[in-house]
Amino acid sequence: MSDATTGLNPAFAQIDSLQLNGGPLIICDVDEVVLHFIEPLEKRMARLGMEFIDTRYRLTGNIRHAATQDLASYEEVYDLLHGFFDDPDLHQEPVPGASRALAELSRTAQVIMLTNMPARFQKDRERVLASHGVPYPVIVNEGAKGPAVSRLAERIDGPIIFLDDSPSNLVSVRDAVNHAHIIQFIADPRFFATAEIVDGAKLTSNCWDETHRFIQGILSEHMATR
Template identity: 30%
Template sequence: MTRPLVITDCDEVLMHMVVPFAEWVDAEHGVIFRIEDASFANALKRKECGTPLEAAEVWPLLDGFFREEMTRQYPIPGALAAMAAIGAEADIVVLTNVGPEHQQARIDQLALHDFHAPVIGSRGGKGAPVRRLIEQYRPPVAVFIDDLAGHHRSVAEEAPEVWRLHFVGEPAIAGKIAASPHAHARIDDWKAAERWIMARLAEKIPAPAPQPV
């Protein structure tokens, strides 16, 4: 019988990202990172004048960080211990929106922390790649973990039978991010998250179909 499947994001779920990213853009680019609204772009402001960066300026910074500075990242407390426990019961795939060009760097980054799992560097909504993983693994039950509400909506649309856990492991931003209405639970602590995930795996019951509005 096939094993359960856990599909997890990396940044702010397994590894801290915004804090090391903020430290880097401040020190190297004269940019201050402040989460003040739902827009990542608006959170990046020039230190000298306070004006937000143009949208076209944001991706080169993110690309530069993931290309050269991923070693600045460090694990979310409890994440890797939880993954070890979960991995005894389920297959784990890391689905991360760093793009295919940074996929190997992400594999290497996680390996430095003795975490080894298949990694998919994707782009855009995660519903379609989650659907493909479900068709590939054919698990009796699957859990999806991500910090971004938009991905929970995407997965809810493409793979509604997958349990969805909204997890934001960075305290600096967790309180500023509303719980996704498309997730089945919002938990920002790995001890509690591990208990919730293990319960779903033990039950081996797919997520209920969404009720019509």
């Protein structure tokens, strides 16, 4: 989605002001990768009389009103998500192992978080993540993530590792940055169990220990060939 006045993705200005060292870069999504998202969203949905239809990996078209079984509209899903992030009592549990893995990997790679949400949530996301031991810059993006990752890639010589739970984000980055290592990470065990593996994903996982080892392997191989 573009800024109406400049035609630029709002993530670009944030990306351009980032200090990057040009070395290996880990670009990590937040919701359902580092913080649990589906479970607290379901709790909010239950309070509003809504439920998932099944564990297909989508929001619009997969949420209904429990009483009537009527599909929630796009506008209702939009309001649900904005209400979720606006809730002052929102609590999202950290995904086990994420903080430790990223801390260890950050010794050899730069880590940034790339999350899709309106820019007004950016400072709050950084604060919440830092409180869970994830103190990396947060870039807020809207729409496909490929353009943002492509802009980052222009300034990186080393490997680029991209983690996300959303198939559309993974596909967008896979197609925009051919050399990026794409990791499909889905913390929720039910949605993980039924997820379709995204074509081109180098790893599909719901375990940060496994993901840590996989990324470390990419970084070690890079270091060995320098």
